[in-house]
Amino acid sequence: MxxxxxxxxxxxxxxxxxxxSEFAMKNSLTGLEFxxxxxxxxxxxxxxxxxxxxxxxxxxxxx
Ligand SMILES: Cc1cc2nc3c(=O)[nH]c(=O)nc-3n(C[C@H](O)[C@H](O)[C@H](O)COP(=O)(O)OP(=O)(O)OC[C@H]3O[C@@H](n4cnc5c(N)ncnc54)[C@H](O)[C@@H]3O)c2cc1C
Numbered sequence: 617m618x619x620x621x622x623x624x625x626x627x628x629x630x631x632x633x634x635x636x637s638e639f640a641m642k643n644s645l646t647g648l649e650f651x652x653x654x655x656x657x658x659x660x661x662x663x664x665x666x667x668x669x670x671x672x673x674x675x676x677x678x679x
Contacts, residue, residue: 619643624678629659633666647676 617627617639625645627636637652650671654661661673 619645627658629657629662631658632656633658633661647671 617625617631617636619639620626623645625636625640625643627639633651633654633656636658637648640646640648648671650667650669651661651673654666654668656666658673660666662677665672665674667673
């Protein structure tokens with residue numbers, strides 16, 4: 617997982633949503649606050665378009 621710009625993180629699909637959202641917070645990136653409580657991996661979240669609190673993974677996914 618790495619920060620690739622002031623707005624983007626690169627993460628593999630096996631990374632947990634919890635770890636990705638914590639990485640975003642530590643790097644002062646906004647947008648993934650909704651994802652911290654969602655269990656499972658990024659890949660699983662993409663397949664089902666996981667979301668909470670008016671946030672959805674499709675809205676913060678570039679590729
Ligand atoms: C207690 C609890 C609370 C939850 N709360 C929420 C919530 O608030 N909001 C919400 O949206 N969901 C919620 N969920 C559902 C949760 O989002 C899904 O269970 C989770 O996203 C599934 O991810 P997983 O990594 O466990 O995937 P799996 O269950 O292992 O797989 C799910 C699907 O994704 C596919 N898949 C997984 N990884 C990949 C990959 N890398 N490439 C291709 N396909 C892949 C699998 O083949 C399968 O079809 C909750 C679930 C639990 C148990």
